[in-house]
Amino acid sequence: MGALFLVEGQVQGVGYRWFVARHSRRLGLHGHARNLPDGTVEVVVAGPETGIEELLGLLRTGPAFAQVTRVERQDILDEEVKYKYFEIM
DSSP, X not given: OEEEEEEEEEOSSSSHHHHHHHHHHHTTOEXXXXXXXXXXXXXXXXXXXXXXXXXXXXXXHOSTTOEEEEEEEEEEOGGGOOOSSEEEO
């Protein structure tokens, strides 16, 4: 299974996508992170469920200058994740 996360708060301009990429790669996940026009960050990942669960905890915290107010999760199929590595968009 994979997951799509929408992360709200002060998550753009604070190194959030790089934070997500570093931890996703370490956890053996593939997918992408990108800024959305409404100020949120979209994170799409696939890989081991234990890695996805650990990433969820990290998404709720974020890097030092982030202020995460909400993380929404939607389960998706692995096939819906287009990247074989973790990409920052």
